[in-house]
Amino acid sequence: MLLKHAFRSGMLPVLTLVGSRVPELITGALLVExxxxxxxxxxxxxxxxxxxxxxxxxxxxxxxxxxxLLGNLLADLLYGLADPRVGFDG
Incomplete structure (x- = not known):
C-alpha cells in the first residue's frame, strides 16, 4: 500500500524530467554521431x-x-495518468 502511493508520487518529477530532456537527447545524438x-x-x-x-x-x-513536441505531449499525458488530480479537460 505504501509502495503504491510512494511510487505514484515519486513518478511525477521523473515524468516531468523525461519530457523536458528530449532536446538534450537530440543534441547528444548530434554530438555522438x-x-x-x-x-x-x-x-x-x-x-x-x-x-x-x-x-x-x-x-x-x-x-x-x-x-x-511529441515528447512533451507524452510526458503531459503520462503525468495526467499518474496523478488523478490533474484533469485533461483544460
Missing amino acids: TVFSWPGIAAATVQAATSVDFPLLAALTALATVAV
Whole structure:
C-alpha cells in the first residue's frame, strides 16, 4: 500500500524530467554521431549545415521539433495518468 502511493508520487518529477530532456537527447545524438562518424539523422544535419543545404536542414529541424513536441505531449499525458488530480479537460 505504501509502495503504491510512494511510487505514484515519486513518478511525477521523473515524468516531468523525461519530457523536458528530449532536446538534450537530440543534441547528444548530434554530438555522438559527429565525434564517432556514425551515419544518422544528426550526421545528416551537420552535413546539411556545412554544405548549405537549406531544404534538408529545414526538414531535419522540423523533424526534431516534432520529436520535442511529441515528447512533451507524452510526458503531459503520462503525468495526467499518474496523478488523478490533474484533469485533461483544460
